[in-house]
Amino acid sequence: MPMYEFRCPSCGGITTELCKMGENGEHLSCCECGTTGLLKNISGFASLGIPGGGGKGSCSSSCSGNCTGCH
Ligand SMILES: [Zn+2]
DSSP: OOEEEEEOTTTOOEEEEEOOTTOOSTTOBOTTTOOBOOEEETTOOGGGOOTTTSTTTTOOSSSTTSOSSOO
């Protein structure tokens, strides 16, 4: 199954989930604040690597790459 990134409409946190094609995230909950109903991050195809051409994007903190805890 592909991995998708979902963005929380409440706190902006990114939750990465393995889910089947067509998943829209509406029943997923944010790993940061627990808000249910996440927005699919179309550009965030986690299985294709980190967007931005390498490294961990613009994040210089040790957040393991998803930046949910450092911004
Ligand atoms: Zn959230």
